[in-house]
Amino acid sequence: MTTAVRDNLPVDVTSLVGRQGEVSQVKKMLSSSRLATLTGVGGVGKTRLALQVARQLRRAFSDGVWLAPLAEVGKTDLLALTVMEAVGLRSPTQEPAAALMDYLWDKQLLLVLDNCEHLVEGCAELVAQLLPACPQLRILATSREPMGVDGESVFMVPTLPIPDLTATATADSMALFAERAAAAVPGFLVTDSNRQAVASLCRHLDGLPLAIELAAVRMRVLSVEELLARQGDRYALLTRGNRSAQPRHRSLRAAVDWSFELCSDTERLLWARLSAFAGGCDLEAAQHVCAGEGLPADDVLEAIAGLLDKSILMREETAGRVRYRMLETIRQYGRERLLESGEDQVLHRRHRDHYLEKAEQLQVQWFGPGQTELLVRMRAEHANLRAALEFCLSGPAEMRAGLHMAGALWLYWMVSGLQKEGEYWLRRTLASQPEPSSERAIGLWVYAYLLIVGGEKDPALAMIRECEQIARGLDDAAMQAHAAYLSGFAHLLRVEGLDQSVPLLNKGIRLEQALGEPNPHVTVARVILALASCMSGQVQAALTIAEECAAELKAGGEQYCLSWCLTYLGLAEWCQHDGRKATEYLRQAIRCKQPFNDLLGIGCAMEYLAWSTMELGDPERAARLLGVSSMLWEPMGPLGPLLAGFELLQDWHGAVEEQIKEALGEVAYQQAFHSGAVLPVDKGISYALGDETSGQSESPPTECVAFTQRETQVLQMLAEGLSNKCIAARLVIAPRTAECHVSNILAKLGFTTRAQVASWAARQPSASAY
Known part of the structure; x- marks a missing residue:
């Protein structure tokens, strides 16, 4: 059985020279400490070492190894949001730190926090919250200084060993120079004739990897001897100019200064x-x-x-x-x-203007073909979008542009699953521009939209009311139309508001249509109206609206809104008790959503697919599909935001779940649900789309599995859901020993997660079956 490796680690473009001893030391440190911090001067290779350790430990962490790069995170406020994004967590309903604790509490996961030095206090605070709340979480950090958190193990990354000028052996620093020089000048080798010069150069550079790599590149135009002479001169100049600096800092500065001077x-x-x-x-x-x-x-x-x-x-x-x-x-x-x-202010303003233009282009180009490519390009610019927004908040003259930009990114926040980050920027930019303006009206509207998706009706309606007030004062017909239909969306959240939802949406659509074409807000409002009509019992109207919208969207090459039309067509057919048609629509919706990696939307369609499957009389498959949807929605909170925030949908979920339990019995329901919940995302989706083999991938091994007496005890405790620490305490053994037993059990069963073991164990008639 092959196992999927879960990580977001970058591919190494060059090899790591040496460091075998350091890798072993850090791995050993992580086996006994849940927080290891690699410290050292800039250019010493902290990140490269951390990534190498992480790659070698990937299979030891069933829930993955995840890198959170922090170098471009300018504010501590963005730290938890950045970590959320790194581990794939998208929670529009919780604050970032709380969402992380809820999500990671049962995960066996390694989190790599890279470049913490400029956020060291914030990192220390976040780590101090996460580690006690998440007993199987381990953190590997890189920073120029330790965090100072209880239980932190610190490893000072040394420079590469420098050669003894009298020795004939090649030190690691020389090996690095030789490899990088050979990349610059194919065929380069360290020979008897140049060994002394290479060794002297590596000593001049204090064994600093970055300084050595920068010097090696100059082999394209200089010999080793010329490099040594010029580097020595540059180092001497720097030393005279800055005697207070540490030698290794001087070496790196000399190397970078020299590289700069050799540029055109x-x-x-x-x-x-x-x-x-x-x-x-x-x-x-x-x-x-x-x-x-x-x-x-x-x-x-x-x-x-x-x-x-x-x-x-x-x-x-x-x-x-x-x-x-x-x-x-x-x-x-x-x-x-x-x-x-x-030139810094001029460049940062030009940078901001470029990404503001990109945000505006996204709005114009989104409702048509090429959506997935647009989204991929915008996601690649996420750090630049943050930097541009931060610049807008750096002075009064830029703040209005910041509010405009945060609002213009509304589709980006929504489609990327970055609702909480969108709220963060809108909260700050709205506070910077409290006076009424068209930018403030748009910002309030976008913030309200994000809050509705997070299930927050009252604050959303308060923002919509202020938006309407500003729109009337400015005689802005477009914003009045946007506010009307969004108010209808907000009223869907509570059962008592359903009667108001459809009229408000219809009013908003009439106002939008009066603005003329093209107007994508008409489409957005009509898609929401299809859901509102379905939830209000006007199912035939829902079918008509969704079918018309779907036809128009298909003709225009739009896919994202189409996926939601198909989702609501499936929901409406379920309300009509037509499980077959509902299943067809919902599978089409999932296929449309896959290119966007829209886990929120796929989870929603999967939930309705489970209801439709029960309508077709297959409770076991329905239970398994509920398990798959719970797995998809796990990074977004219990039941997923589109159920958690909408009371009627919660009620429908509960009613279907009770039907399935009555049909199967509680034990069989839990087993089927769990077999879906432990599927990898791709297999869960394949199962939903009709690949019958995917749902069986977690069946018990067909061959006889032999366990030792101690492993049998551990297996029973895994079935109870106990952590390694609890197992160790109950059996009076070391936690490390408990971890070894769990690893052996996983290997024997061919599983990758504790949840899979628990599901398998629950299906066995007795302990003797082990």
């Missing part, structure tokens, strides 16, 4: 200007933001090529699109140069 004028200018980007950029963005005085747009590509040759930039290609990024140490150096140039 246009390359230096581009290096400094590219530092305005967070998370990298593509060629279009580089030309748009960085071209200007001293750097014509036509010269940007050539300058990028030069910086790539010098290893200042790194090239990354995803889905046919190329992006360029810098190591954080290199980017910070560029930011210093940008600040010295006096």
Whole structure:
């Protein structure tokens, strides 16, 4: 049985030279400590070491190994949101830290927090909350200073061993230089004739990996001896100018300074200007933001090529699109140069304007073909969107643009599952612009939309009322129409508001239609009206509206709203007791949603599919589908926000669940539900779409499985849901020993999670069956 590796670790583009001993030490540290922090100077290789450790530990963590890169996170407020995104958690109903604790409490997971130094207090606070609440969570952090949290183990990452000039052995620092130099000059080798020079150069650079790599790139134009002479001169100059700096800091600064000086004028200018980007950029963005005085747009590509040759930039290609990024140490150096140039405000404003334009383009281009490509491109710019919004909050002259941008991103917040992050930026930008304006009206409308999805009716309605008031004062017919239909959406949240929902939505649609074409808000409002009609008992009207919308959307090549039309067509057919038609529509909806990775939407369609399956008289399959939907919705909270926030949908869920339990009995229901809940996402979706083998992947092994007496005891406790710590306490053994027994059981059964073991054990007639 093959097991899926769950992680978001980047692919290494170069090999890690040496560090075998350090990798072993850190792995050993993580086996006894739940928080290990790698510290050391910039350029020493903390991130590379952490990633190597994480890769080697992937199979030890059944719930995955997840990297949260923090270098571009400018505010502590965004820390928990960033970690949420890293582990795949999308919770529009909870505050980030609380959502993380709820989600991770039973996860066997390794979280890598990279570049914590500028957020060290916030990281310490978050870690101090997570570790006690999540007993199987382990954290590996990199930072220039420790967090100071109880139980933290600190590993000071050393520089690479430097050679003894009298020895013939090749130290790791020399091996790194040789490998990177061979990449720059194919065929380069350390020989008897150049060994002394390579060894001396590595000693000059204090064994710092980044400094060695920057020097090795210069082998394209210089010999080792010339490198040594020039590097020695540069180091001596720096030492005289800054005697208070530590030698390794001086070595790195010397290497980066020297690389900067060896660049052409246009390359230096581009290096400094590219530092305005967070998370990298593509060629279009580089030309748009960085071209200007001293750097014509036509010269940007050539300058990028030069910086790539010098290893200042790194090239990354995803889905046919190329992006360029810098190591954080290199980017910070560029930011210093940008600040010295006096261009920083101009560049940051130009950067903001570029991404504001991207946000506006998304609104215009979204309702048509090519949606998935649009979303992929915007997700790649997430760090840049954050940086642009943060710049908008840096001074009064920029704040109105910030509110405009946060509102213009409403589709991005929704479709990406970033409702809480959208709320964060809207909360800050609305507070910065309290006076009535069209930007404030839009911001209030978007914030209200996000709150409705999170099930918060009263604050949403309060914002809608203020939005309406501003719209009337400005005689803004469009905002009045938007507010009317959104008010109807908000009233869907509570059963007592259902009677008001359909009239308000119809009013909003009439106002929207009066604005003329094209108007995508008409489509959005009509899709919501289909749901409202269904929930209000006007099922035939729901079918008519959803069918008309679906036909129009298909003709225009739109997929995202279409997926929701199909979902509500399925729900309406279920209300009509036509399980067959409902199943067809809901499977189509899931297929439409898959390219967007819309787990919220897929979970919703999966839930209704379970109801339709029960309507068709298959309670076991219905229970398994409920389990699959619970697995999909787990990162978003119990029942998922589209059920948790809507009272009537909760009632319908409860009624169907009771029907299934009556048909199967409680024990059989729990077994079937659990067999769906432990499926990997792709297999769960395949099962829902009709691949009958997927739902059986967690069946008991067909061969006889032999367990030791101690393993049998541990197996029984796993079936009770006990943690390793509780098992160790009950059996009076070390926690590490309990972990070994659990690992052996997983291996024998061919499973990857404790939940799979518990589900299998629950189906056995007695302990003797083990």
